[in-house]
Amino acid sequence: MTTINAQKSPKIAVIGLGYVGLPLAVEFAKHYPVAGFDIKQPRIDELNSCKDSTLETEEQELKMCITRENPLPKSGAKGLFVTTNLKDLADANVYIVTVPTPTDKNNRPDLTPLVKASETVGKVLKEGDIVIYESTVYPGATEEDCVPVLEKVSGMTMNEGFFVGYSPERINPGDKLHTVTKIKKVTSGSTPEAAAVVNGLYLSIIEAGTHLAPSIKVAEAAKVIENSQRDINIAFVNELARIFNRMGIDTLDVLEAASTKWNFLPFKPGLVGGHCIGVDPYYLAQKAQEVGYNPEIILAGRRLNDNMGAYVASEAVKLLIRNDCHVKNAKVLVLGITFKENCPDIRNSRVIDIIKELQEYGCAVEIADPWASPEEVMHEYGLPMIHSTNSIEKNNYQAVVAAVGHNEFKALDPRTWLTKNGIVYDVKGIYDRKISDGRL
Structure with missing residues (x-):
């Protein structure tokens, strides 16, 4: 042997x-x-x-x-x-x-x-x-x-x-x-x-x-379901956010109230990207299909989460219209391009979905991120980027979309970058409601 x-x-x-x-x-x-x-x-x-x-x-x-x-x-x-x-x-x-x-x-x-x-x-x-x-x-x-x-x-x-x-x-x-x-x-x-x-x-x-x-297969399966489970839970909360938004209810207030029960899982709505949660469920789904099973819940969660960028963009555009701001050529500042807060990793960032959708509406989008590498962002997405928040021009944007909750963004007031009637859409819920015109 x-x-x-x-x-x-x-x-x-x-x-x-x-x-x-x-x-x-x-x-x-x-x-x-x-x-x-x-x-x-x-x-x-x-x-x-x-x-x-x-x-x-x-x-x-x-x-x-x-x-x-x-x-x-x-x-x-x-x-x-x-x-x-x-x-x-x-x-x-x-x-x-x-x-x-x-x-x-x-x-x-x-x-x-x-x-x-x-x-x-x-x-x-x-x-x-x-x-x-x-x-x-x-x-x-x-x-x-x-x-x-x-x-x-x-x-x-x-x-x-x-x-x-x-x-x-x-x-x-x-x-x-x-x-x-x-x-x-x-x-x-x-x-x-x-x-x-x-x-x-x-x-x-x-x-x-x-x-x-x-066995090796058990270890492989354990890993792939860890992130699939998180993906499904986040998809559920994202769906709740869309429902509560139509009802005029603040989702984060609901989650805070529900979290008072000891066994409530405190997931929050948001974009689901990165190299794990936004990818791993597709690996499990393909294998399931190969063995003759259609994984309905896994793929439904993926579809919902993959569409959140477009949803955020449409909500921001609605707020612009309500504030009598022209959508075409509106200057929009997107805060953050990494897939998560306080991290330089831009792999599979779903912020790009928001950016592309806003560009489809005719908006002129700029990105600011103190964590991401401008060279990597240009190479990966073909987009220029403002690396320092000190370089963001005041009173210059019709909309600010806070897409990533970097600590640097939390410490600033995004309203200083807005023109008259400009709006703040807070994807991550990092600002007080008095600051945000809309959030998930």
Whole structure:
């Protein structure tokens, strides 16, 4: 029987150094030799200068663990070596894949990054090594989509030559309280022995502990329903907001009253974007359809949440009309472009839906966001952006749409940017009702 190399001295390679991979690599590097691999040289250069544009890892923490010499070949070494060179991973015996799993323009799961990462690992995989996937997928993807790639490229067979594990990421971008070591980790493996090694490896760094799932498919399913459940709950509250708006009732007042019951779930209405909640339900939905089941509630929640941007835009336009403001060529300032507050991540931000819909109405839209990178926003959406709130011109806009609840926005009065009869639409409920003309 093949011996698992990592049982005695783990040597870890992390594939993908983004929001998930980097914090994980840093934590492992405090105890083990780690090589972090990314295909983007600018990202490697940035990390070697101890900077992290995702703001998930502090500069001081990077200074303590980043090393310019690869620790993998050395016995008893530790630290993090970052690289774009595949050869630098050859001495690893644990490969952890943390690449994105997006959807395409038709909301179908796109496993391209996962397949390419599997091809990369397969080229350096050795007998007795373990490959652990953290990327969110549908149940069965690891064994049905990734393992065949590993087997083809490496020339070995799972559980004979190499082993596989699955431990889904639970990173919450921008959250400095629930960091990687503070969140309980679900683990699994392709054999009981592999599962024990995977579980022990994570248990050595995760303060909150681990939960060993009985199979890889169970672990995959657990992850994908975490975010699907949140998506459905938010969709329900978004629907309530639309109903209560027609009835002239403040939704946040209703939720505050309902929250006085001990078992009421305090979800709030809003846009649902990001790389998890707005994406993962489509992975589960596709797998459900493949096995002959039409997931009505999951897809209904997705449809409702995906349409919230258009709804916000139409409500803002109605307020403009009521205030005798011309809609065509109306200058609208949208506060925020990231997918959530106090975070620079613009991936799958649904604020763009509001912007596009307002542009369809003929409005001239400007964006302000102190957290987002203007270069990234231009590259991703082709839109210019005001990076500093100090640069926003006063008495210049017919409408301000507060789309993201950054702390910087909460501290300001958006009415100072409005022309006479201008309106404020508060998507996130960050302002007092005396300030807002409308909100979800």
